[in-house]
Amino acid sequence: MPSFSTLAAVSLPLVRLVSAHGYVAGITVNGGSWVEGSNPNWFYQPEGDVPETPGWQAENQDNGFVAPDSFATADIACHKSATPGQTYVEAASGDTLTLYWNTWPDSHKGPIINYLAKCSGECTSASAGDLSFTKVSEGAWLSGSDPGDWVTDTLIAQNFTSDFEVPSGLAPGNYVLRHEIIALHSAGSENGAQAYPQCINLKVGGSGSTSLPAGVPATEFYTPTDPGILFSLYSAFDSYEIPGPEVWSG
Helix, strand or coil: CCCHHHHHHHHHHHHHCCCCCCCEEEEEECCCCCEECCCHHHHHCCCCCCCCCCECECCCCCCCCECHHHCCCCHHHHCCCCECCCCCEEEECCCEEEEEECCCCCCCCCCEEEEEEECCCCHHHCCHHHCEEEEEEEECEEECCCCCEEHHHHHHHCCCEEEEECCCCECCEEEEEEEEEEECCCCCCCCCCEEEEEEEEEEEECCCCECCCCCEEHHHCCCCCCCCCCCCCCCCCCCCCCCCCCCCCC
C-alpha cells in the first residue's frame, strides 16, 4: 500500500485544481508494493527530475479529457500527446492489478474499460498511434437511472481504486494496459462525453501460452454517436450499451 507521504504528495494537485478529475497515480499487484503510475504535474519538473515509471505521461495538465471530436486521433489511445512510460509493472497471468486513481468526482458516472496491446518490442519506445488494442474487461451501469448506480461509484467507494485481472493463461511478453473511464454527465449532447484513457506498461511473466488477438487501433474504438457515447445520463433508462469492441473471452 502507498505510504502516507506518497498519498499526501498525490493529493497536493487537488489544492490547486479544485475541479480536478483524475489520473492513475499508482498500481499494486496482488496487494503488494506500491508502483508509481503517472502525474500530470511532472510536466513542470526540470528535465531529469521526473521519475521513471510504467505510466505513460500526457499533456493533460488540466486533468482534462479526450472529447468525441478527437476520437479519430492518437490522443484517444493514451491521452493527449502521450509518451511511453520508461519502466514496467511486472505481473503474471491471473494476477490482480489494483489501479489507484488520485480522485474521481461522483458526478462523473460512466463505464470503466480495460484494453491490452502487445508491444512488438519494448513498450518503453512504443508509439500510442501504432498500438492495436484488445478489450479484455469492462463494467458500467449497475442499477437505477437518472443517473443510477455505476461502476465509477464503486471506484469512489473503494477509495478510488479499480481492479484489473491479467487474463488467465496470457503468454509472457510486453504489453500496454489501457485503463479508461468515460464520464457521461454531459453525454446527452453531442461531443459531451469525456474519455480519460490511462496507459501503463505491463511485463507479463509466468507460463501462459495464450496469445492476445490482433486487436484494433484506439482510433477505431468509438464514434461520437455510438449509443454508449451519446447518452442521456439524467433520464429514465433501463439499459446501457458499453461502447467499443467486444470483450475478448480469452
